[in-house]
Amino acid sequence: MSDSGNSRNQDNACSFPExxxxxxxxxxxxxxxLSNQSNDEEAKQLEVRLKNDPLLRxxxxxxxSFFSDLQMSARGQFAGESALQKVFDRxxxxxxxxxxxxxxxxxxxxxxxKGVGFNGLVNGEVTVAPRTSKSHRGTDGDHNCGIELHRxxxxxxxxxxxxxxxxxxxxxxxxxxxxxxxxxxxxxxxIAWLVNAHxxxxxxxxxxxxxxxxxxxxxxxxxxxxxxxxxGVDVLIEGPSELILLSNMSARLNRGKVSVxxxxxxxxxxxxSPQGRVLDLGxxxxxxxxxxxxxxVLVFDGEVDAFAGNDKSKPIRLLENQSASISExxxxxxxxxxxxxxxxxxxxxxLRPKTQxxxxxxxxxxxxxxxxxxxxxxxPIGFISRLPGTGDQLHQNDTNLVVDVQSEVLRLTTTxxxxxxxxxxxxxxxxxxxxxxxxxxxxxxxSVTVEIPNIPNLExxxxxxxxxxxxxxxxxxxxxxxxxxxxxxxxxLFMVNNDGGIDSDSNKVGLLNAGIxxxxxLSRIDNKFSLTAENxxxxxxASLSIRHPEYLDRQNxxxxxxxxxxxxxxxRKTVSIRKFTINVWK
Numbered sequence: 001m002s003d004s005g006n007s008r009n010q011d012n013a014c015s016f017p018e019x020x021x022x023x024x025x026x027x028x029x030x031x032x033x034l035s036n037q038s039n040d041e042e043a044k045q046l047e048v049r050l051k052n053d054p055l056l057r058x059x060x061x062x063x064x065s066f067f068s069d070l071q072m073s074a075r076g077q078f079a080g081e082s083a084l085q086k087v088f089d090r091x092x093x094x095x096x097x098x099x100x101x102x103x104x105x106x107x108x109x110x111x112x113x114k115g116v117g118f119n120g121l122v123n124g125e126v127t128v129a130p131r132t133s134k135s136h137r138g139t140d141g142d143h144n145c146g147i148e149l150h151r152x153x154x155x156x157x158x159x160x161x162x163x164x165x166x167x168x169x170x171x172x173x174x175x176x177x178x179x180x181x182x183x184x185x186x187x188x189x190x191i192a193w194l195v196n197a198h199x200x201x202x203x204x205x206x207x208x209x210x211x212x213x214x215x216x217x218x219x220x221x222x223x224x225x226x227x228x229x230x231x232g233v234d235v236l237i238e239g240p241s242e243l244i245l246l247s248n249m250s251a252r253l254n255r256g257k258v259s260v261x262x263x264x265x266x267x268x269x270x271x272x273s274p275q276g277r278v279l280d281l282g283x284x285x286x287x288x289x290x291x292x293x294x295x296x297v298l299v300f301d302g303e304v305d306a307f308a309g310n311d312k313s314k315p316i317r318l319l320e321n322q323s324a325s326i327s328e329x330x331x332x333x334x335x336x337x338x339x340x341x342x343x344x345x346x347x348x349x350x351l352r353p354k355t356q357x358x359x360x361x362x363x364x365x366x367x368x369x370x371x372x373x374x375x376x377x378x379x380p381i382g383f384i385s386r387l388p389g390t391g392d393q394l395h396q397n398d399t400n401l402v403v404d405v406q407s408e409v410l411r412l413t414t415t416x417x418x419x420x421x422x423x424x425x426x427x428x429x430x431x432x433x434x435x436x437x438x439x440x441x442x443x444x445x446x447s448v449t450v451e452i453p454n455i456p457n458l459e460x461x462x463x464x465x466x467x468x469x470x471x472x473x474x475x476x477x478x479x480x481x482x483x484x485x486x487x488x489x490x491x492x493l494f495m496v497n498n499d500g501g502i503d504s505d506s507n508k509v510g511l512l513n514a515g516i517x518x519x520x521x522l523s524r525i526d527n528k529f530s531l532t533a534e535n536x537x538x539x540x541x542a543s544l545s546i547r548h549p550e551y552l553d554r555q556n557x558x559x560x561x562x563x564x565x566x567x568x569x570x571x572r573k574t575v576s577i578r579k580f581t582i583n584v585w586k
Contacts, residue, residue: 022059025421030060041506044484048460048568188213189230191248195510196226196345196542199528201239210483210492210508218243220256223545226345233269233280234261238342246272259286259300259341276326279305279315286341295326296337306331345543359439362581367405373431375401381410382580384437387430387559389472390417400429409453409576414462418567420496420503425472432467432561438584440558445585447523448560451536451578457514458482458491460569465494466522467563468529470555473501477563478531478544479520480512490514495531495544499551510542522560 029046032038038046050057190211200223202208208218212227220239227235230248237243241256252272261284262269269280274293278285283302289295297306299322305315306324308331316331318324323337363369369382376399394400402411417428432448440446448466458464458481465479478495490511497505510533512518517536523529530545552558562580566572 022056023423025418025423026053026056026059028421030056041503045461045568048484192216192227192229192245193511194225194508195228195234197223197507197509197545198225198345198530198543199223199545200225200507207507210510212245214245214247216245218245224342224345226542229269231266231269232263233266235259236261236342236345253287253289253295255289255291257286257288257341259343260284261343262302264302273326275328276306276308276331278326279307281305281317284343285318286339286343288337293328296323296335297326298323298337298339298341300341300343357586359584359586360581361438362579364408364579365403365405365410365577366408367403369403373398373401375403375410377402379403381431383431383561384433385431385559385561387432387467387469387472387475387561387563389422390425390428390430393426394429398429404576407576409578411574411576412464412562412564413574414464414564414566414572416567416570416572417565419472419475419477419498419563419565420501420567422473422501423567428472428563428565430467430472430561430563432559433582435558435560435582435584438582439586440584442556442558445523445525446560447521447525447583449519449521449579449581449583450562451517451519451580453517453536453576453578454515455480455491455512455518456573456575458566458573459571460484460566462566462569462571462573463494464562464564464573464575466520466531466561468522468524468552468558468560469498470552470558474499474549474551474555476522476529476546476549476552478522478546479563480518480533481508483508493531493533493542493544495546497546497549499549505547507544507546509544 026049029038029042029049032042033046050060191214192212194208194210194212200207201221203219203221206219208216218225218227218237218241220237220241220243222239224239225237227237227245229235233249235243235251236259238257241258242254243256243258244252244254246252249268250270250272254274258271260269260271260280262280262282264282267280267282271278271287273287273289273295275295278287278295278297281303283304284300285302285304286298286300287295288297297304297318299318299320301320303317303319305317306326307315308326309328316324316333318333322333323335325332325335325337363382365381367379369380372380372382372384373386374397375381376395376397378397381401381403400413400415404411412429415424415427415429417424419425419428419430435446438446448468450466452464455464461482461484463477463479463481465477465481467475467477469475469477475498476495477498479493480491481494482489483492483494490513492508493510493512494506494508496503496507512533512535516538519534519536521532521534523532527548528545529549530543532541532543534541560582562577564573564575
């Protein structure tokens with residue numbers, strides 16, 4: 001719970017009698033946003049929740065008006081009112097429905113909103129009070145805030161954040177629509193995607209977004225990262241490296257090492273360096289830049305042009321297996337360049353062979369399982385237990401599970417639950433095994449694998465995958481997720497820690513289209529956790545690693561298994577589980 005939430009309970013500074021059914025998790029999301037404490041992921045979660053929950057929208061408007069009633073400096077007031085006016089100006093210019101409507105900014109201390117219908121305009125007029133009274137009519141009903149508070153001083157940043165989101169929310173609701181997140185923030189189209197990452201450490205702890213734009217700066221301290229440009233070019237970065245994306249056909253390597261694979265049907269991709277550049281002519285090549293800017297290039301396949309210094313220099317053409325060293329004034333083709341590039345991330349991320357014996361257990365769904373949790377028809381599914389803290393209110397014959405003997409799959413229908421902030425877990429589907437049942441004592445390496453054919457198109461943070469943990473608020477989970485979007489946009493591979501009920505160290509890469517057959521493997525090898533996804537339909541794989549979960553080192557009993565959830569939507573999805581395998585190396 002946020003600090004503001006604790007203050008709310010301890011000080012009893014305000015009461016919201018009409019909003020007793022707003023969950024603690026939702027209240028905390030609002031608290032953190034208005035306190036300027038939420039990260040991008042939490043802000044997007046709040047946007048989705050506001051879109052789908054009329055009561056929460058009413059509560060948010062009410063709670064926002066409480067903040068806007070606080071005393072503020074002249075600068076803070078001016079900034080807030082200017083932001084509010086600009087939002088309305090943009091909407092009235094682009095929306096034909098509002099051309100005959102007058103928008104007024106009422107600056108009076110005791111003003112209230114008049115004639116505001118949150119599903120349309122009333123009387124052709126909207127009156128907006130940046131500092132509203134203590135009573136406010138909510139959305140989608142007549143909720144009276146009835147806010148009683150002890151006035152406290154808050155910083156300008158907090159008040160401005162409140163006014164900005166309140167303005168955006170109010171405009172969207174007054175005009176009868178909700179602005180989608182990807183339109184509201186006017187984010188440009190990506191030029192590349194982060195499609196693979198392994199054992200990564202980023203400078204300053206900054207983790208780049210899965211969708212990447214021009215001028216994005218990748219400062220990788222260690223590990224491997226693969227990015228795919230919209231042009232089809234794949235660039236694999238080895239840490240430590242510093243790469244800046246310039247366009248969908250170019251990047252600048254300031255230091256470090258990359259390998260580049262360009263589709264044979266195209267040419268023209270460029271890698272710039274401090275002392276020159278390399279122009280692709282339909283090829284696969286590697287580039288290394290030392291700390292002093294000296295640039296080495298090696299051609300694996302095809303050919304490139306190498307330039308020293310500025311673009312006016314005469315290029316040197318390099319063919320397959322040829323190399324060169326580029327300085328600011330010349331290109332040296334006599335220098336040998338080491339061929340130690342990593343060209344495929346899968347080559348570096350395969351589980352190394354183990355010298356110990358291995359115990360392997362697989363579960364299939366052909367009707368032969370005689371124990372474990374039962375599906376809705378009373379058939380045992382083979383999974384024995386649930387992650388502690390989940391599933392307490394599920395039926396003995398679980399109506400969300402069906403064994404399809406003919407197809408030899410277990411069909412799991414997701415439920416509205418969320419490990420992050422521990423919401424709805426009494427009906428959450430997180431089932432599996434205790435690792436101790438397979439000889440695990442805490443020291444052994446292990447992996448769990450699940451095959452999921454024909455993956456669905458998820459919605460609104462829906463997620464399916466594997467977990468490993470001691471209980472619901474001390475767990476790693478990873479799989480595929482719809483990252484805050486709806487419609488036909490691809491799912492994304494993700495992996496995240498959760499210690500204390502709050503997600504952290506979120507890592508996400510790749511694009512997984514609905515309909516493919518997917519195999520997920522969650523493993524701990526040499527005390528490092530990773531998630532690997534293999535596309536069984538089209539080929540290829542991606543992997544993620546995560547900060548080591550110290551909170552699991554102290555646990556005597558570890559649970560592993562499968563989960564499926566739709567945290568912020570009532571749209572449930574059904575996934576098929578074809579096979580589940582556990583490996584423990586002794």
